[in-house]
Amino acid sequence: xxxxxxxxxxxxCDHDALYAAGVLAGQQAVPLWHESEDLxxxxxxxxxxxxxxxxxxxxxxxxxFSPVMSAVRRFAAAGRPVLGICNGFQILCxxxxxxxxxxxxxxxxxxxxxxxxxxxATDTPFTAACRAGQVLRIxxxxxxxxxxxxxxxxxRLRRERRVIFRYCGRDGRPAPDANPNGxxxxxxxxxxxxxxxxxxxxxxxRAVEAALGSDDGLAIFRSLVQTLAAETALTVAG
Amino acid sequence: MKAFVHVALKKSVLDxxxxxIQAALAKRGHRGIGDVRQGKCFELQLDPSLSREAxxxxxxxxxxxxxxxxxxxxxxxxxxx
Numbered sequence: 001x002x003x004x005x006x007x008x009x010x011x012x013c014d015h016d017a018l019y020a021a022g023v024l025a026g027q028q029a030v031p032l033w034h035e036s037e038d039l040x041x042x043x044x045x046x047x048x049x050x051x052x053x054x055x056x057x058x059x060x061x062x063x064x065f066s067p068v069m070s071a072v073r074r075f076a077a078a079g080r081p082v083l084g085i086c087n088g089f090q091i092l093c094x095x096x097x098x099x100x101x102x103x104x105x106x107x108x109x110x111x112x113x114x115x116x117x118x119x120x121a122t123d124t125p126f127t128a129a130c131r132a133g134q135v136l137r138i139x140x141x142x143x144x145x146x147x148x149x150x151x152x153x154x155x156r157l158r159r160e161r162r163v164i165f166r167y168c169g170r171d172g173r174p175a176p177d178a179n180p181n182g183x184x185x186x187x188x189x190x191x192x193x194x195x196x197x198x199x200x201x202x203x204x205x206r207a208v209e210a211a212l213g214s215d216d217g218l219a220i221f222r223s224l225v226q227t228l229a230a231e232t233a234l235t236v237a238g
Numbered sequence: 239m240k241a242f243v244h245v246a247l248k249k250s251v252l253d254x255x256x257x258x259i260q261a262a263l264a265k266r267g268h269r270g271i272g273d274v275r276q277g278k279c280f281e282l283q284l285d286p287s288l289s290r291e292a293x294x295x296x297x298x299x300x301x302x303x304x305x306x307x308x309x310x311x312x313x314x315x316x317x318x319x
Contacts, residue, residue, distance in 0.1 A: 057304075057305070058307055061304075061307070065304075093309075094307065099309075100309060101307050101309040101310045103247075103251065103252075103254075103310060104254055104255060105254070106252070106254050107254070108254050108255065108258055146254075148251060148309070148310060149309070150250075150309070182254075
């Protein structure tokens, strides 16, 4: 399987994502340049973390107009898996591929530390290999991660089980200091209506080996591989 | 002909930067300043060959579709010249 990782000017977690998807998850992982509309036959696309276009205007606001995003929009509309990590999540929200927006952290500080995340739904390509309620220890590193949506959209997200990750305590329960940025309803990640597009603020690609303090992030990449493998098996069988 | 587009967080969205500025002002002893909201301003120089109507339409579009994220922000336009 081929996993494409988009490289914007200012992306800085693209190599981590390529390493996680390529070396560790054992797939062919290729960088996709932002000026090209060619996704090079990728089976899934990752928008990595960083500061695309220097976060000018708003985080993710300029990346949204890059040629590669036209292709990503069509890819997502076709039901293909798209994952946005941190700045990638911000870009997906700006593009309208995911609902909501990411505001400046409530505490105003850039927050860089490990957090605990509860997996709220396993029926997405990026959580299929997780258990519902599983707690992952994964770092955050962002200044604008304070997720907001209007109340009707929040109701809808809850009703449709589209909140995929929530900040939580070590035991998976809500905890006072668990939420690093003031995000509404402790939301760390959401999915699109079709559930194939997922965005999250924490960085699973930075928690993929014991030497990094945690390898819990591998669950996200394994989920994708499992989902793509199941698809291939179906295609072959069909 | 110049358009000034002022973009700010919607009133319904908490503005932590505005709150921090408000707190700093109070600490400095400035009196009588209530709520502070931080926004940004864009100065757009318009081509003089454009009619006023065409320029206004273009600026509205840019403000709505690019300069503002409608989920969290709102804008107003002021003209000069």
